[in-house]
Amino acid sequence: MRKAYIESFIILLFLSCCSFIVSSCHEEEKEEISDSPFDEEDIQHEQDLNAYLGKTYSCKISQVSAMESSVRIIGEYTGEGKFFLGEIPPYLDIIDVQKAPYKVKQTDSSFEIELERYVERDGTLYDRLLSKWAIYKEGVERDQLVSHAHQVDEIHAFQNLPAIKLTSKKGLGGIIPNKYISDFSALDISSATINVCITQFMHLTPRAGDIAHTYGGRTYYMDEGYLKSLLDVPLLEAAKRNIAVAAIILVEPAAKCADPDLGALLQHPDYERGVYTMPNMTTLESVNCYAAAFDFLAKRYCTPDNRYGRIAHWIMHNEVDGCIDWTNMGIKPLTVFTDTYIKSMRICYNIVRQYDKQAEVLGSFTHSWTQIANVGWWLYTSKEIIDLLNVYSRVEGDFQWGVSLS
Known part of the structure; x- marks a missing residue:
């Protein structure tokens, strides 16, 4: 990992994706599970991936x-x-x-x-x-x-945006449009996060007030009213004050989506429960739709004139060591989950770096490091996933990624 740092501002206030943290010993949790929770196909997949990475x-x-x-x-x-x-x-x-x-x-x-x-x-x-x-x-x-497979190392950039220099350690989590937005100045913050749930504004078929966006030869539709009121307002206020904003990218399960058809396309096929789903990257149609969302967001929020505000960094999903609730793709072994997670990180990175070569993609984790953060999250720890992300970076080529703790 070229640059692993903690986005400390996320700790301060995380409005819409927070949970009560209860620490418990990883080994003790494992001892309570007598049988493997994984099916035979996933176990074999895990073994094959590990053999590939270690060969x-x-x-x-x-x-x-x-x-x-x-x-x-x-x-x-x-x-x-x-x-x-x-x-x-x-x-x-x-x-x-x-x-x-x-x-x-x-x-x-x-x-x-x-x-x-x-x-x-x-x-x-x-x-x-x-x-x-x-x-x-x-x-x-x-x-x-x-x-070994090798990912893209160099990406042609359409434009060159300046990096946003942090002027203090202070930041704010989960910014939203409200009457207290002037607190950006009063608090003297230099960084912030904003929740960006792509399934709340993206549609497969046009609706009144939608913006058409074509990617990969297919056209998708974005709710302009939603974008202007919920994303543009806080991002513009942040841009005026040179505040570096990191977008937390979230994907809802189909049943909660503004467009259930789009939700069915983006929901991971093995999703079982939880607030958010791991995006589906098992079909060309789903990958194109997911990539189109990043292409639209980067095109809108990575411009030289900051006309809609700016997204400087991209946090991939929420607390993925708690993937059962926050990035669900069923009960999967560590390497199977991480293999899908790094695909999601790479899709975001490869697209947004065309618009902003300063942009970084951050993995999202809880504060628990070598322990399970919650008694219900017994699959793996933050450190286990991060260690494996480093293995993928070493084996398949590194990229500018970092660590975000929420």
Whole structure:
């Protein structure tokens, strides 16, 4: 992790995503569970992911650059057989790929290849900025993965926004539009958070007062009245005072969404309960919809003139060590959960860095470090997830991410 720091301002006041914290020993919680809570398929998935992350490969992708209209991949392979470059979009699981669907044959052991950045897939103009890349050896029934996958290292930026320099350690959590907004000045804060629940303003079909936003060849609709009253007002006031605001990105389950059809698209297929869901990244349609939300938000809130205010940082979901309640995707083993979580972080990062190359993506955790934060959250601790995020960054390429404690 290049830059792990604690966003201390989140501690001060977290209005809409707070919970009472009860600490309990991780080991004691595990002792109370006699049988594994995970199904056999997830257990096997966990073992396969861990084997992939821990394996040493002789072949390597060394750099991936997403330029304005193309993607450049540099790598090398060794050995006998037919080798090819394979593309793994977020909606495919690298462990489950038997015959890579998107591949480019290689004839030189050291290669530098440039591909079109945008490709037509199932009615979507897919942006390869979101993909990771690996080397495969061609097989009869199954292609053999012979390198770790590598995420995008360099991202073409449309514009260059200045960084917001913090002038004090004081911050405010969960800012909202109200009559006390002048307190921004009185409190002398330099940072803040704001809850941004994309399922509260995004629709699949147009409604009165909506803004149309096209991404990936598909059009989505955003409630302009909601944006102006609930997001623009506090963000503009913060921008006037040069306050760095971090958006806490939340996704509601379908039953709570303003548009249940959009909710069904974004709700994780294994969601069971909880206030929020892990976003669904198992289909191209869902990935495009999720990516479209970030593209819209970054385009609106990362502009040189701050016309709607500015989002400087992006906090991915809420207290994910309490994922049972706050980012639910069912009861999953640690690596299976983290594999999905880092996909969500990467989608946000890759898109917003086009609009603001100063932007950072932050993982959201409770204050508990090596203990379970709540007796009902017995799956894993903050440290376990963060350690695994570091493993993914080391194996598949690092990016500018940090840690937010709420």
